[in-house]
Amino acid sequence: MQFRAKLVSWAEIEKWCRNIGKQVINSGFIPEAIIGLSRGGLVPARMLSDRLWIKDLYAVKTEHWGFTATKDGKAVLKRQGDPNINGKRVLVLDDITDTGESMKLAFDYIKSLSPAEIRTSTMLHITRSSFKPDFYSEEINEEKWAWFIFPWNVYEDLDNLIGRSMVVPSSASDIENILKDDYNISFADVDLPMLLNDLVDSGRLKLEKGKYSK
Structure with a gap:
């Protein structure tokens, strides 16, 4: 097995966002704006803005390449217009702090925009991360680490995993077994054949005589 996924x-996303919302409220911190890190923090940020009744919602884009980050192992900030947060209390949200590089990069950039106060949050915090957010729903230690495939990147991640592991054209059931063996993925609540056919429609996979190939 290469690594667990x-x-x-x-349901887990909703639970984690609810937990963060409760922590923020109980802390006494009252955000005036929320910034979601693009792409992983966009959906959680929208969910938190709804739970906390915050209308000012912005995005800051940080980039990693696939499973190995950028080519030099560093996160990259993509400027797309500065959020209007001067003098405001800001909550920054991402899906996970794994290495911590994306959050640290975003934090330093957001700080340069002169907010009154910044607090950071992630649904999941990996203990090895170099950056520890103020709020998080679950802490994951090294022994329980896995590559978390969130609903907003399921196609991208499965396409990458299939490309790593599928050697010959394979049926849907074969691919399910391959991914279980290599990454310990459970597809109990996921329609894998539907996802595979969507990958075919988008040109990421080929289908011939019931067998999928890259």
């Missing part, structure tokens, strides 16, 4: 459910 876990398909994250929407």
Whole structure:
């Protein structure tokens, strides 16, 4: 097995965002704006803005390339217009702090925009991360680490995993077994054949005589 991967459910996303919302409220910190890190923090940020009744919602884009980050192992900030947060209390949100590089990069950039106060949050915090957020729903130690496949990147991640592991054209059931063996993924609540056919429609996979190939 190369590494463990876990398909994250929407029920888990809702639970984690609810936990963060409660922590923020109980802390006494009252955000005036929320910034989601693009792409992983966009959906959680929208969910938190709804739970916390915050209308000012912005995005800051940080980039990693696939499973190995950028070519030199560093996160990259993509400027797309500065959020209007001067003098405001800001909550920054991402899906996970794994290496911590994306959050640290975003934090330093957001700080340069002169907010009154910044607090950071992630649904999941990996203990090895170099950056520890103020709020998080679950802490994951090294022994329980897995590559978390969130609903908003399920196609990208499965396409990458299939490309790594599928050697010959394979049926849907063969691919399910391959991914279980290599990454310990459970597809109990996921329609894998539907996902595979969507990958075919988007040109990421080929289908011939019931067999999928890259």
